[in-house]
Amino acid sequence: MRLIHVRTFLDIDEGKRVDPDAIVLKDLVDEDLAQIKYGILSHCWGDPKEEVQYKEMDALIRMGGPARKKLRQRSGYQKIHRSCEQAWKDCLAWLWVDTCCINKESSAELSEALNSMFRWYENSERCYVFLHDLAAKILPTTSNKKMFPNYSGWPRWFSRGWTLQELVAPNLVHFFNEDWHFIGDKKSHAQTLSSITQIPSRILRYGLDAHRPSAAQIMSWAADRRTTRTEDRAYSLMGLFGVHMAMLYGEGKNAFRRLQLEIIRMTNDHSIFAWDRKDNGWSGSVLADDPSFFGDCHDIVNMEPDEYLAALKGVVPDDVLSTINEESIRTYTVTNAGIRIRLPLQRCRGSRSVFEARLACCRSFDYSPISIFLVSFKSTYYRYFGQSQTIRGATAKFQLLYLVCQEEKREKDFTFKIDDRALECEGFVRRCVFPKRVPVNLKDNSVTLSYTHHCAVIVYANKETGTCFALAVGYCSGYEWLHVIPDTLAQLFFDVRQTTPDPWNSYAQRVYDLAWVVSPKHAPRVAQACTPGVSRLRCEEDGPRLVKHAHIPKSIRGVQMVYQRLPQPNTCFVTMDITRCTGCCVPPDVWQTLDGLSTNDFDMPCLMLDPTPLSTQVKRNAVHRFLVDGVPTSFLSAVAEPDKIKVTEPRNASMTYSHE
Template sequence: MHLIDVLAFLEVEGKISRGLNLDTETRILVDFHGSAVLAGSEYAILSHCWEVPEKGEKEVHFKEIKKFTTMKPHKRDEIRKRDGYRKILDTCRRANKDGLRWAWVDSCCINRESSSELSEAINSMFRWYANSRLCYVYLQDVEGSLPTERNKEKFPGSNGWPKWFSRGWTLQELVAPRIVHFYDKGWSFISDKQELADTLKAITRIPRSVLKDGIGSPRPCAAQILSWAADRRTTRVEDIAYSLLGLLDVNMPMLYGEGKKAFQRLQEEIIRRFNDHSIFAWDPDGKDLRTTSVLADDPSYFRGCHNIKRVEFDEFVRELKEVVLEEELCQARLQIFSVTNGGIQIWLPLTPYCNCPSIFKATLACRRYGALVTIDLAPWKTKYYRYCGATGTPKSCLMIQQVFLAHQDDVHDNINFELDDRTIAYHGFSYCSSFPPRVTNSSVTLTRTNPLTVVVYNRDGTHFAVVFGWCFGQEWVHVKSGTCVKEDRHDWESRAKEIYHQAWNMGAEHAHLMEDAHSGHSLFYMKHIHLPQSKWAVKLVCGAWKKSRRSTVTIDVGLCTGFCHDPLKWRGLKLVANDNNMPGLMSIDWSPGSSSLSVGGMQVEFLPACQEVQVSWDIFCPHQRLI
């Protein structure tokens, strides 16, 4: 740890101001190692926002302050004009008045050119702030008193509060020190942390007890601590994770260049160190409608978690005893989970949904508003993923099950559907609405954060909707039909929105069906659905090209040939249960020498007489001879 010798620095500044020669042997920075820091004199520490360079550097760095007394006068004069130098000088003046011999300022006391020293400093910084005698918070954009309400006109670039409250590194600099003094842009004293506790709580969502007494023991749960950083930003992406190490009481090496993976590593370290289920409780209000890994992308996902509290596992077990068989419960089993190369291995209480058995509600050992927190999970291949947006009622049964949770999200960012609906106009159908409105030039693009779109077509009130989905990195399509009542006949946007909300539960099931069809080396997926109370049928073909993340969807409408209902149902095929009791996902495989059709996962081969299979809808006619 490098500390500024306050008296030496002020002496050098005084000689420069008076035009006197400097003693080149004067040391401004002094190295303290290990216990020497604790045994040495008490020190002041500065918390501030770094100046953003516009025309040249504004902060003073380690090498510059290290060589300050030996550098050429013109170079020294350039440094003394910087705003960063003025902050160091004012910090030393303030420390001297407070009777402190030493001061620490991050801009000049860390040698950032040494990766090992930078890593040590970042992993130790919380402790350095906690061990300081006084912490000075310099608010460069505040004049006079600290605002008590948001003033977005005065602070438009920092979430309605002074800039210092929007930065990632300043969070630990507020929590760690016992005594914190706030100063305005002219270094006039505003107040201290104790007196401002209520105002600071309103700004930061940090509990008053933490502001007054420190983070203490027991520490707040991980979700609550991460919620304090939900609205904070850092210049480098990795720093949003590194700035939270001390608050979360974990350590990890710095790997600048890893980007958002730093926050994933931080969560994995929390899992390794603590048995804290709250790390999975992000987005408690279900606002992020997508399927992803069980780890959050950044602290903003923990917004709303400030009132989550950890539940001890003996208490967790007592509550579960009311709904789980005694022999299934094991406290030791429930409180142990680990990060493996196959996912996060954990035992969880799971409850399937009544209307969608492939989605499960998992109960966590943490509370919000007095109730145990739950999240939705869905299996995909060998792992369970976070599934957001599920609706319906979970079943009454609850089982304790070991699962592997996906902690890495390797899904592509988007999928593009090229839409060909030109032929539907032949029978009078036309496009009338979509929700969300993502159809552009007959193309629909879905992303991980916007994985669903509904497109509605209509003819005189008889309508159908094509649902385009993107789940677990798998594209899927579905057709829903209906007949409008007169008063709703023209409110197609509301109808599209209604189907959109209904379709969230479809993603897990239909993604599995599409994946199963593709695993059979099929190139095209097919759907056929009869429109109730009409003579029309919708026919849909989806051709997928995995490598390009592009699918072509062809939609056609024609007269239904009758095989949808008795006596001309499909023979020898197991129907997929859905809202219209119609054959579900179909796929056709044109392999050399043979052709086969799969409906709802059941394989049916064509008779040898059908040596040439035409790429047409004739294969769906009831007179086609199928085994």
């Protein structure tokens, strides 16, 4: 640890003669630090050009008069000067300031400093908090967004990531306003500071060891705090959890993932999984992206194994609970297959792949274990966010799970090119697309989903028959899915025959919420149906063609979709049509490959539509293969010669037919 010698610095500043052998900065090892008392500064960095760096402080004693005068004009220098004056008043000979006591050009030194910082603040004799934007001579007790508009109505210091540990770690913390007027200390203002930071007052008075909070609760303190670098949102929390990590600037949000994994390796704290997010969907990892996901976790506490098992009575059968070893609850590990953990699972209504899992943590006012929802795919489980209910009367079973914890890669956009021209011939028109922020290209009838927009709903209605249905498309964790949601419930809310947009937008939002509920069930099915070797009808560069059917209630018609993955990356083509249907058809959840169908399975007029994207239909003899009476047949696009259609049979005999 490198410290400023307070008296030497003040003598240089006052222009006094200083021994040429004197030093301003001194490196001290742990044995030396145990013998001295030092102060430490907590502040907000300003303009980097205003801050005093290590090389400048190290050269201060050798610096000429003009250069020293120029340095003294910086606001960063004034912070150091006033801190040294205060330390000298408090009989402290040494002071640590992060701007000038770390040689940031050395990655090894920077890493050591960041990993040691909590301990340095914890061992300090006194911490000086400089609130540079507070003019008042008292610590504010209420939020003032007029005075502090960018920081939730409080001085900027309370919004920074690194200052969280600088408030919690030291025993004595003194606050100063912009004029370095003392305005109070941490312990006497613990209640006010607690209302500002959500940190319990007992922690502020007695420290973390007084009553160790849950991981989720500590994360919640940092939920609204900011850092200049994304990685620092994780690095600034290491000391609060007592973990150590390598500093890898450039890794982005992966730093927070690594932090959570280190916490998991050191503790058996289930609350690390209790985070939530506002939007629906399912996450590619059971680990949160950043501390903001723990914003509502300030009152989460851990449960002892006996408390946890007692709270599960009525959910898990007694004969099962009696066989549960408490050690199995305490232990979970990180493996290359995911986080290996044993949890009680209860299946949710309407889905075979969504489960409710109860964690060994609860709210401070409620002893019921906190629940999270998981969606299974093959042998692993993902976090799921949506409207789900467990089956009434069903019991939960303890199961050994592997929770996905790999870094959630930013997915590329996925485009659904939709040919719905045949729907208009049957009286169905497009009413709306939800959400409105989803990019829809009307020129080529495409819907593009992205990392931030995982799902979209297109609503179609027939005002003559009073029926409607929605096409839901989604892309999440590498799986594209699409599903028709037929519905006549719209008639309960408004007249389906009307064309004004507001009722349809409200209806689309309800369908959108429903789409997320069924998404875990449908997401893997396209991938499963497209497994190599399943389909024999495969072009060289294209994927298999799949067909799915959905009955329209109270009618003798159904919606039919044909899906095909296109050669372009992350693009598929969907053809839609209305067919006759009595309701006794193939289940709507089932995708079938076209070569697996007999000629009596479906009426498939939509297959005769040109599957080429509408905006890119080529003026050349493009070949398309279809089943004609069960026989694979190649057709040339009619676009090539508007008055003729060319048909190429499998034996390559070419015939020409004229339009009637």
